[in-house]
Amino acid sequence: MNIYQISEKIAQRPPFQMIEKVTELVPNESATGIKNVSVNEPYFMGHFPGTPIMPGVLICEACAQLCSLVIEKPAEDLEKNLYVLLKIDGFKFVKPVIPGDQLEISVNKTKGGGVIVGFDCVVKVNGNVHAKGSLTFTSIPKESLGK
Template identity: 50%
Template sequence: MAFDIQKIMESIPHRYPFLLVDKVVDVVPGESATGIKNVTINEPFFPGHFPQKPVMPGVLILEAMAQTAGVLAIDFLGEEARGKVVYFMGIDGAKFRKPVGPGDRLEMKVVKTRGGGAVWKFDAQAFVDGELVTEAKLTAMLGAS
């Protein structure tokens, strides 16, 4: 199962320039998914982070992982989630191992460790070319929009 950009935008309210997931693949409903972000030099954060050596901000990598998790949760809950938003509640154990820059294909793998109702927890990892670049434990809550 996979979600294109249209299905992602039906699931979460984020839009350019803050929609940080281009596609979601390898979806196991309610359990796991992989988000894809094609990082380009045209990203609005690169001119200031950093002009001589563009690096995707770590907080945006975490946000991309959280958006992937949100798509997974909203899809699984279906009608129960109509009109609701997934809010980021917490980040634990975040580690940034390598910088991400223009031309990279960021793959964010999220695995549910708890959830199914209002509060969800995920183990999240981000990879570039199969190499781990970021990892964290994420907590999110489903709430009214």
């Protein structure tokens, strides 16, 4: 999937859209995607001046966006419900992510269907693990958000 196809499937948009390419997608099972890290991303001005490092929470967000492409959502569910991140578990940031890195993100569904869905995530740069952990999502009614 390219950036245009991804934009049709996820709710996030630039500058918060973190997945730029999907190289493999097995619906309801797994996916592999790419995030190119650019020095022009606004958070680098403050994190950290002179030594830019991608915030761990944004690495988790990139994983979450790729997971959202894996979750099979029935058409009637899309109108009424939204899958949101429920839990970040055991995430380890082994090496820093810096401008110029290309994140190779792999996510594998470990549990779920229904309202709770879990994934194991691995983030690599040049084949080396930079982060890994687990994410859990739940389905909530859109009306609960005051819409």
